[in-house]
Amino acid sequence: MRCIIIDDEQLARNLVESYVAKIPFLELAGSYKSGIDALKPLEEEVIDLVITDIQMPDLLGTDLIKSLPIKPLIVFTTAYQDYAIEGFELEAVDYLLKPFGFDRFLKSMHKAKELFEMRHKQETPEFKNNYLTVKADHKLYKIHYADIKYIEGMREYVSFHVPTGRITALMSLKSLESKLPSSTFIRCHKSFIVNANMVNALESGNLLIGDKHIPIGQSYKEKVIASIF
Secondary structure (H helix, E strand, O other), rough: EEEEEOOHHHHHHHHHHHHOOOOOOOEEEEEEEOHHHHHHHHHHHHOEEEEOOOOOOOOOOHHHHOOOOOEEEEEEOOOOOHHHHHHHHOOEEEEEEOOOOOHHHHHHHHHHHHHHHHHHHOOOOOEEEOOOEEEEOOOOEEHHHHOEEEEEEEEEEEEEEOOOOOOOOOOOOHHHHHHOOOOOOOEEEEOEEHHHHHHOEEEOOEEEOOOEEEOOOHHHHHHHHHHOO
C-alpha cells in the first residue's frame, strides 16, 4: 500500500517514517508537515493510506479528509482523545493516541491492509443484460446502462455519472471499456467513456452531455465521430 504521513511535528513524522520502513507491505510515498502540503499528491497520485495527525495549524487532519472527493484509507494519530468520535465518523481505519509504540502501529497497519484487500476484492462489477452492479461506499448499487451519462476515470477509481449524482468505485476504466456494450458506450478520452445516447452535441472538440463538456482525445476523435454522429 502506498501511504503518506502528515504531522506538523518533525519528531512525530520521523517516528512514523521509521515504523513504516519496517513494514514490508507499506510504501512511503511522502511525508508532509501540513495537510495543505499533502493536497497536491492526494489529488495527483495514487495514495492508498493516509496516516495523519489531527490537530495541525491551517488545516485539521479531519477537515483535510472531509475535503477529499475520493477518500483513501485513513489512520488518525493524535495526542487528544476529544477527536475520537469525529475520527470514527469519518470511517477511519484506526485512531492512534500518542504516544504509541510499534506494536500498536503494526496492529493498525494490518487492519488497514485487510480493509485494502477487501476493498479490491469486493468492488468488482457484475455485468448483466441491461445493468451492472457495483460495490462502493459499503453499498451495492444497481446501475442501469440507460441511466449512465458518462464514466470518468480517476487513477484507480471510476465515477459513474447518473441522474442522481455520481457513484465512485475502485476499478479501472480499461476493464469497463472491454465489458460495457460497445454499441452504446464509447471511449472518447483516456479519462472518459460516454453513453452515446446521452450526447447532445459536438462543440470545439468536446462532446456535450447536458451542460458537461467531455473532451475528445486526438487518438479517439475519428472513431468517436463515426460512432456517435
